[in-house]
Amino acid sequence: MSELVGPVEVIGTGLLGTSIALACRRAGLEVLLSDLSAEHVRTASALGAGRPRTPGDRPQLVVVAVPPDHLGAAIAAALRAGDAVVTDVGSVKAGPLAEVAGEPRVRRYVGSHPMAGSERSGPLAATADLFEGRPWAVAPHADADPDAVALVEELVALCNAVVVRLSPEDHDRAVARTSHVPHLLASLVAGRLADAPADYLKLSGQGVRDVTRVAAGSPDLYGQIVAANSAAVVDLLSEVRAGLDSMIQALTDADRDTLRVLLDRGVDGTRAIPGKHGGPVRPTASVFVSVPDEPGVLARLFAAAGEAEVNIEDVRIDHDLGRAVGLVELLVEESRGEHLLASLESRGWVTHR
Structure with missing residues (x-):
């Protein structure tokens, strides 16, 4: 070899x-x-x-x-x-x-x-x-x-x-499902924001940022990518279209049962994504901390979590609309959430449950 x-x-x-x-x-x-x-x-x-x-x-x-x-x-x-x-x-x-x-x-x-x-x-x-x-x-x-x-x-x-x-074919079907179609859907959602009134956009939170983040990628490059994988992408988009039609019909008919089935299916999908290091998804707790928007504050917050002997599994930041303040969401192992809250509060951090 x-x-x-x-x-x-x-x-x-x-x-x-x-x-x-x-x-x-x-x-x-x-x-x-x-x-x-x-x-x-x-x-x-x-x-x-x-x-x-x-x-x-x-x-x-x-x-x-x-x-x-x-x-x-x-x-x-x-x-x-x-x-x-x-x-x-x-x-x-x-x-x-x-x-x-x-x-x-x-x-x-x-x-x-x-x-x-x-x-x-x-x-x-x-x-x-x-x-x-x-x-x-x-x-x-x-x-x-x-x-x-x-x-x-x-x-x-x-x-x-x-x-x-x-195999090459399985690869293309896989990336259509995990990358190409999510990018296209993010672009469609983000496109609904392009001409939205400014007052509407003031309500933007972390959720819309999460959903639309990848839509900021290069249109020229991504256009080449999805065009090269058009067969797998079109098949999957057709499935998504069928689901969207079902959702529209459920909302039109006030059919809560069908809507719940569709939403449950989405929850199942989030749970199917591998967790950290490719292992199973582990239950986490969210600890919210208000922090000023200034240099070094995140380093101090992470250091405080380290002093509490709590590992941060993930982190998200949502910025206050009218003040130079951010709300940091620390995701930690479920059993360590209350301990981290108490530890941060004892050190003077402003926390939210």
Whole structure:
């Protein structure tokens, strides 16, 4: 079985590509950088992510990290260029595979997809730690060389991510359900706010922020992603449309029983999402703390929770509309909620139950 010793070529030095390059350099591998943007290559090189590829270089592994519309062509070119194993980090797997299926060296292609990212883009947003503990789908096609699959999984391990093995088709159905359709629905909900009267928007709370957050992503990039996965996305949107029709009818008919079934189904879905570290969801308690909007206050609050020997499972912040005050919601293990409340109150924090 092959061992990943490098060089690794990264084609596309944006956020994902440069982050992979930095992780490989951290592990001591030689990294070659390619991009249509010479400025991106210069920036990534200056960050220590590698050096520009030269014609005589012979990479062991090529990572294609280009926009979705260009994946197929870039993968095919990489396969034709030499004997390297080729992977990509695109959000869709079946489409690019179909584009390169006729390539003579397609056995050396193994699609993959790290489930990590940032609201920022470009090489300056990159970090070697981007993939720490994150799931990374490895989606080999039926004829993929087992050694090529193993090499790609070595890359995932090197980036400290967690391999999730799926077929290309299952991968696309999975991301339609967990990423693509939620993004589209968030965009539709957020679109209802764009022309809303200012007085309406004053009522915005954390709930609407939670539902619409991902809608702020790049329309150009996300348009490419969902278009490349259109079959799986359309199937799922059709299911959502049927559910929406049922909800409209239930509200029109004042049918509380049907409405309750639909809402219960939503609760079931939230419980199906894996909990921390991929384990089962554990019951939590919410501790609300009023804090002034000033530097260092969150650090002091977290330190106070640490002094109480309570681990914070999650945190949310809702900002007061008329004052420079925030309401911080600390989610902690259910059995530790009352203890944290008492401890924070004893230290002078303003808490709410």
